[in-house]
Amino acid sequence: MKNVRHVLGISGGKDSGALAIYMKDKYPHLDIEYYTCDTGKELDETYQLIDNLEIYLGKKIIRLKAFEGSTDAPFDHKLKTLSGFLPSQQFRWCTKSLKLEPFEKFVASDNVISYVGIRGDEDRDGYISRKPNIQTIFPFRKNIWSEDVIAKILSNNNSKQVLNLYSIIASTKNSNRFKEILKQPLSINFTQVQKLNLLLGINIKEFNALVFSFLKTTSYPLAQEEYFALIDNDEILVRDDIFRILEESGVGVPQYYNKIDFEVNGKEGQYSRSRSGCYFCFYQQKIEWIWLYEQHPDKFQLALEYEKEGYTWNQDETLTDLIKPERIQGIKEEYLKRFEKNSQPKSEYLLDILNEAEGEGCAACFI
Numbered sequence: 001m002k003n004v005r006h007v008l009g010i011s012g013g014k015d016s017g018a019l020a021i022y023m024k025d026k027y028p029h030l031d032i033e034y035y036t037c038d039t040g041k042e043l044d045e046t047y048q049l050i051d052n053l054e055i056y057l058g059k060k061i062i063r064l065k066a067f068e069g070s071t072d073a074p075f076d077h078k079l080k081t082l083s084g085f086l087p088s089q090q091f092r093w094c095t096k097s098l099k100l101e102p103f104e105k106f107v108a109s110d111n112v113i114s115y116v117g118i119r120g121d122e123d124r125d126g127y128i129s130r131k132p133n134i135q136t137i138f139p140f141r142k143n144i145w146s147e148d149v150i151a152k153i154l155s156n157n158n159s160k161q162v163l164n165l166y167s168i169i170a171s172t173k174n175s176n177r178f179k180e181i182l183k184q185p186l187s188i189n190f191t192q193v194q195k196l197n198l199l200l201g202i203n204i205k206e207f208n209a210l211v212f213s214f215l216k217t218t219s220y221p222l223a224q225e226e227y228f229a230l231i232d233n234d235e236i237l238v239r240d241d242i243f244r245i246l247e248e249s250g251v252g253v254p255q256y257y258n259k260i261d262f263e264v265n266g267k268e269g270q271y272s273r274s275r276s277g278c279y280f281c282f283y284q285q286k287i288e289w290i291w292l293y294e295q296h297p298d299k300f301q302l303a304l305e306y307e308k309e310g311y312t313w314n315q316d317e318t319l320t321d322l323i324k325p326e327r328i329q330g331i332k333e334e335y336l337k338r339f340e341k342n343s344q345p346k347s348e349y350l351l352d353i354l355n356e357a358e359g360e361g362c363a364a365c366f367i
């Protein structure tokens with residue numbers, strides 16, 4: 001049997017931080033390597049969270065940096081090679097060069113289980129490595145397996161093999177119903193998602209055990225493991241759980257989530273930042289740029305200095321235009337209007353307003 005490495009990437013955001021705490025507390029026997037990919041352009045609060053986590057985990061969080069040996073920060077090094085061409089949602093070279101490539105170099109060709117903190121209340125797989133030696137597991141979700149694994153186990157072509165495997169492990173009183181659903185072929189009227197949800201609805205642990213026994217017949221990294229503790233995990237963790245874990249552990253919620261008061265036209269509002277990542281990230285919303293300008297003016301100034309030769313962080317306006325007093329006022333008013341429409345926010349962290357874009361981006365930067 002080859003050795004399998006277990007790794008967990010810390011983006012500096014709430015979900016990956018909470019996942020690190022959760023895995024340490026719940027699966028202390030797993031020898032997890034924690035790492036973070038540093039672009040050199042994160043907020044100070046992110047570096048603080050990583051330091052706090054290191055204390056809690058009692059383990060070093062490995063700092064991966066692209067372009068080792070360069071005297072420039074990784075982001076600046078790459079930007080120079082692109083003659084100042086700033087990344088954008090359409091040309092997101094930063095995630096690939098500064099996050100995914102250092103990670104893939106770190107794991108090399110080793111068999112790796114990579115734990116990713118996408119929550120049970122999110123509907124996305126995230127932007128993750130697709131290399132065959134890297135298998136992704138999502139411990140917070142009802143379905144802990146990645147899409148490629150699910151497609152294989154539920155495919156009509158593999159149905160006979162999967163039924164045979166199930167006959168060996170079936171143990172519960174609902175196994176007849178489970179078997180019936182397994183037998184039902186996928187079609188236009190019976191999709192993979194429907195089949196998956198029905199099976200998980202009957203018994204999550206039994207479904208996990210079936211997937212694990214199937215994986216043992218494949219070349220997936222988990223085939224190398226005798227046992228996988230997460231098979232017995234049927235917990236589903238959502239946003240409130242994440243904040244609870246961070247607070248109860250003493251690690252704390254990254255400070256950029258904290259609400260800060262502002263006033264516009266005699267009306268009071270509050271703003272914060274919705275997620276981790278580079279301080280100049282082009283995914284941030286206009287109100288978050290204003291937050292950066294007012295709360296971290298030094299960082300805003302640095303972001304502004306990157307805008308030259310026609311390259312800008314936002315497609316429709318420069319940062320110089322964005323901080324004109326009338327524009328700041330307009331952005332705040334617009335934000336307050338949206339907030340008032342959503343007058344009963346579910347979260348004290350303003351995420352009901354700010355998280356509209358939370359699902360965008362990538363697992364590497366924002367989880």
Ligand code: SF4
Nearest residue numbers: 094095277278281365
């Ligand atoms: S946080 Fe934003 S700018 Fe930074 S690497 Fe990720 S996508 Fe790019």
